[in-house]
Amino acid sequence: xxxxxxxxxxxxxxxxxxxxxxxxxxxxxxxxxxxxxxxxxxxxxxxxxxxxxxxxxxxxxxxxxxxxxxxxxxxxxxxxxxxxxxxxxxxxxxxxxxxxxxxxxxxxxxxxxxxxxxxxxxxxxxxxxxxxxxxxxxxxxxxxxxxxxxxxxxxxxxxxxxxxxxxxxxxxxxxxxxxxxxxxxxxxxxxxxxxxxxxxxxxxxxxxxx
Numbered sequence: 531x532x533x534x535x536x537x538x539x540x541x542x543x544x545x546x547x548x549x550x551x552x553x554x555x556x557x558x559x560x561x562x563x564x565x566x567x568x569x570x571x572x573x574x575x576x577x578x579x580x581x582x583x584x585x586x587x588x589x590x591x592x593x594x595x596x597x598x599x600x601x602x603x604x605x606x607x608x609x610x611x612x613x614x615x616x617x618x619x620x621x622x623x624x625x626x627x628x629x630x631x632x633x634x635x636x637x638x639x640x641x642x643x644x645x646x647x648x649x650x651x652x653x654x655x656x657x658x659x660x661x662x663x664x665x666x667x668x669x670x671x672x673x674x675x676x677x678x679x680x681x682x683x684x685x686x687x688x689x690x691x692x693x694x695x696x697x698x699x700x701x702x703x704x705x706x707x708x709x710x711x712x713x714x715x716x717x718x719x720x721x722x723x724x725x726x727x728x729x730x731x732x733x734x735x736x737x738x739x740x
Contacts, residue, residue: 533588533702541615546571552626552634555676555695557583563623567632569611573621580619585701587622593669593698596710602666606659607693627679627692635682638691639675642738647680647689652735655680655691656728663720667713670720672696673727675734 546561552570553560557579563569572590574583594610609625627635641647647655659678663670670693677696683689699706709716 533592533706535584535588535591535620536613538613538615538620544571544614544616544621546573546616546618546621558586559618561621562626562634563614568626568628569623570626571614571616571621571623573616573618577619584620586695588702589698589700589706590624590695591622592702593706593710597666597668600666602668606662606691607668607697624694627681627694629682635679635692637676638678638680639734639738641680642675642735649735649739651689655689656731659691659693660724663724664717667717668697668720669699669709669716670697670724670727671700673724673731675731675738 544564546559546564550561550564551559552562554575557575558572559575561571561573563571572587574580574587576583591610591613594604594607597604597607608627611623611625613620614623615621629635636644636646638647638652642652659670662668673696677694679692679694681690681692699709709719
């Protein structure tokens, strides 16, 4: 199966300036959607490596559509709204995890630095995330403190972890196709990788909390 970005050049280009930027990775920048604060837009950071920088966005677009077709509840993962045109090229519009005040929710790393999540709380939150990912055969490819955000709790539920990156696959290749077609394989992959990824995650947590 060939994965591609749909044509969006016929849309009016959204202008994304630095005042809207809320995240920066090695390959992508993330901006608040200028027309909807409840959304964010991920765009390629390096124009000379545009295709490489868009690979993860392509994975996220196809994988989230795959989950929604299966009617998987998006309890622990952000929603995806499709591709938009920006002055930096095609961007992927995603759900923006927010605090009650409307600001961006904290990444797990930020929440640990601010001592808003304890180690005991994190153990519980990770157990809930693992249970959800295993039940619905969701591939978690990169479990780390920057790919997880903390969704605030309310009167009926506690705070929870939300995947904003690092799911589906690292690249839109044959393995990614297999994950979508064979749920038993996806479930086995997540189970097998979880322990190793969790050990690495807690190594980082202990460094932050030291």
